Amino acid sequence: MAPIYDRVALIGLGLIASSMAHAMKAGGLAGEIVGYAKTEETRKVALEIGICDRVCTSAAEAVEGADLVVLAVPVGAMGELAEEIAPHLKPGATVTDVGSVKQAVIEAVSPHIPEGVAFVPGHPLAGTEYSGPRSGFATLFKNRWCLLTPCEKSTLEATARLRSLWEAMGSNVDEMDAPHHDLVLAVVSHTPHLIAYTMVGVADHLRRVSNSEVIKYSASGFRDFTRIAASDPTMWRDVFLTNKEATLDILGRFTEELFALQRAIRLGDGEHLHAYFTKTRAIRRGIIEAGQDTSAPDFGRAADVKAGD
Amino acid sequence: MAPIYDRVALIGLGLIASSMAHAMKAGGLAGEIVGYAKTEETRKVALEIGICDRVCTSAAEAVEGADLVVLAVPVGAMGELAEEIAPHLKPGATVTDVGSVKQAVIEAVSPHIPEGVAFVPGHPLAGTEYSGPRSGFATLFKNRWCLLTPCEKSTLEATARLRSLWEAMGSNVDEMDAPHHDLVLAVVSHTPHLIAYTMVGVADHLRRVSNSEVIKYSASGFRDFTRIAASDPTMWRDVFLTNKEATLDILGRFTEELFALQRAIRLGDGEHLHAYFTKTRAIRRGIIEAGQDTSAPDFGRAADVKAGD
Numbered sequence: 001m002a003p004i005y006d007r008v009a010l011i012g013l014g015l016i017a018s019s020m021a022h023a024m025k026a027g028g029l030a031g032e033i034v035g036y037a038k039t040e041e042t043r044k045v046a047l048e049i050g051i052c053d054r055v056c057t058s059a060a061e062a063v064e065g066a067d068l069v070v071l072a073v074p075v076g077a078m079g080e081l082a083e084e085i086a087p088h089l090k091p092g093a094t095v096t097d098v099g100s101v102k103q104a105v106i107e108a109v110s111p112h113i114p115e116g117v118a119f120v121p122g123h124p125l126a127g128t129e130y131s132g133p134r135s136g137f138a139t140l141f142k143n144r145w146c147l148l149t150p151c152e153k154s155t156l157e158a159t160a161r162l163r164s165l166w167e168a169m170g171s172n173v174d175e176m177d178a179p180h181h182d183l184v185l186a187v188v189s190h191t192p193h194l195i196a197y198t199m200v201g202v203a204d205h206l207r208r209v210s211n212s213e214v215i216k217y218s219a220s221g222f223r224d225f226t227r228i229a230a231s232d233p234t235m236w237r238d239v240f241l242t243n244k245e246a247t248l249d250i251l252g253r254f255t256e257e258l259f260a261l262q263r264a265i266r267l268g269d270g271e272h273l274h275a276y277f278t279k280t281r282a283i284r285r286g287i288i289e290a291g292q293d294t295s296a297p298d299f300g301r302a303a304d305v306k307a308g309d
Numbered sequence: 310m311a312p313i314y315d316r317v318a319l320i321g322l323g324l325i326a327s328s329m330a331h332a333m334k335a336g337g338l339a340g341e342i343v344g345y346a347k348t349e350e351t352r353k354v355a356l357e358i359g360i361c362d363r364v365c366t367s368a369a370e371a372v373e374g375a376d377l378v379v380l381a382v383p384v385g386a387m388g389e390l391a392e393e394i395a396p397h398l399k400p401g402a403t404v405t406d407v408g409s410v411k412q413a414v415i416e417a418v419s420p421h422i423p424e425g426v427a428f429v430p431g432h433p434l435a436g437t438e439y440s441g442p443r444s445g446f447a448t449l450f451k452n453r454w455c456l457l458t459p460c461e462k463s464t465l466e467a468t469a470r471l472r473s474l475w476e477a478m479g480s481n482v483d484e485m486d487a488p489h490h491d492l493v494l495a496v497v498s499h500t501p502h503l504i505a506y507t508m509v510g511v512a513d514h515l516r517r518v519s520n521s522e523v524i525k526y527s528a529s530g531f532r533d534f535t536r537i538a539a540s541d542p543t544m545w546r547d548v549f550l551t552n553k554e555a556t557l558d559i560l561g562r563f564t565e566e567l568f569a570l571q572r573a574i575r576l577g578d579g580e581h582l583h584a585y586f587t588k589t590r591a592i593r594r595g596i597i598e599a600g601q602d603t604s605a606p607d608f609g610r611a612a613d614v615k616a617g618d
Contacts, residue, residue, distance in 0.1 A: 188523055188527050189531060191508065194570060203496050204588065204589065206562070208489075211592065217454055222498060227533070229590070229593065230594075241577055248575060254511050274542050277538070279513065281542070283538075287524050287527050
């Protein structure tokens with residue numbers, strides 16, 4: 001198969017960019033992969049593990065001659081980066097990003113996109129709790145969704161080509177407008193992360209329960225929260241600062257529901273609790289049926305234990 | 310190895326009792342396993358899959374002649390069950406339970422325990438999101454903690470013997486007093502479950518985001534909540550009704566912290582958010598180091614994907 005892009009520039013070399021590089025190399029999807037990262041250490045690692053054919057010491061240099069430029073930095077850094085690279089973009093190039101928030105990125109990046117360059121915002125819904133170039137792997141996007149949110153600077157042709165790249169990396173691709181994206185993500189990702197961070201923080205503060213007890217006895221529920229709460233702090237700070245309205249909206253609804261359940265506990269209203277807990281099971285079944293998770297008990301951790309016998 | 314108990318009666322044949330039966334059979338830890346479940350269907354399944362040598366149509370009959378009686382029913386049903394079986398308990402027998410709350414169980418069960426019978430409350434910190442006899446497996450307790458909370462009706466000898474059973478089934482065993490148990494569990498299990506149920510409920514209510522979108526895009530955060538929120542509704546209703554005080558205490562702290570983070574988002578206080586998110590990473594590292602979870606990214610789901618290539 002011919003490469004989809006002759007030259008791809010990855011700006012930022014964390015988990016997502018590194019996984020894209022692995023996937024593009026595995027599928028022969030890019031003629032050449034050029035990388036840039038802020039720290040020398042990351043650039044060295046990128047060459048060492050072979051995710052880039054070449055690394056540059058500035059983003060401006062990295063984007064020169066690139067057919068696809070992927071902005072893979074925290075959302076709060078996108079605007080400044082776009083301004084820096086704008087004069088160096090090749091006519092006919094496509095710029096995309098992988099940020100978790102889309103309206104704020106479009107507002108920050110679009111004004112800098114020159115005539116003759118397309119900007120197609122994107123967001124792969126995939127990740128792990130690890131960060132950095134060494135955490136990437138080729139199958140991260142396989143069977144996961146990638147959402148594209150075309151904007152005024154997008155063209156149909158550039159969008160179609162970017163879609164074919166994501167599909168070739170194993171993703172399912174959907175398109176939607178940026179405000180809807182930000183609301184959906186506030187529900188399925190941003191608010192759950194904030195809640196997980198909060199619960200882990202509460203456990204950490206509580207003096208009557210020691211941290212070692214929290215750690216020892218984490219198996220039943222809390223453990224999943226700690227995984228979520230181990231994600232990259234800078235990325236998540238930027239997510240909440242830039243998807244403020246939708247997150248505050250969903251948080252308000254969450255608190256309302258939580259207070260209703262808290263009241264049911266205080267009043268001993270078992271029927272309310274039972275009905276609520278029964279209803280939530282259906283969503284889980286839907287997720288398993290949609291193939292978005294394993295049906296193995298406890299995420300297949302039990303199998304780990306068996307294998308470790 | 311000689312059996313630890315000649316005859317064990319399992320009252321209630323759900324995930325925990327079924328896993329105990331598998332583990333006891335695998336290790337030759339019980340001479341005979343007698344079972345009782347409320348529904349005929351469950352009793353039939355128990356015989357069919359071979360977790361019990363014999364099933365009875367009443368709990369009273371099942372406990373006759375048993376050296377160990379395991380109460381494995383929802384916490385709210387323990388008191389009535391204890392009253393029913395009390396006259397049929399063998400002198401010298403030990404009664405234990407596997408309930409997620411300990412003070413309420415001790416208050417409900419202890420008054421019915423006759424002279425010459427020991428009651429040693431217990432709680433294995435293990436489970437999956439599945440319920441029923443078919444969901445059990447022998448390694449569920451392996452490398453997981455089992456907490457014993459001895460009370461006035463416990464004896465040193467009965468406690469030591471029960472501990473040796475749990476250890477033989479693969480558990481690590483700790484002893485603590487019941488009020489402390491209930492507080493620790495409110496932190497590591499009960500409150501996280503309530504929060505997960507709430508978040509899944511919020512997603513379900515939100516009309517601007519369809520359920521199919523929630524299901525499709527669940528991969529980043531929300532998915533873990535839905536697993537937690539798929540657990541048995543009756544069991545969890547009883548947990549919250551019987552561990553009311555500790556749960557409300559932790560919920561109050563949770564709301565306080567959440568409001569502080571919500572305020573930081575509203576005011577754009579990135580430093581507060583970043584500092585909070587950095588701190589919570591340490592707890593995750595502790596859990597991995599303590600061997601309470603896999604360090605595989607995304608719980609090893611990525612490996613699933615690779616295997617499914």
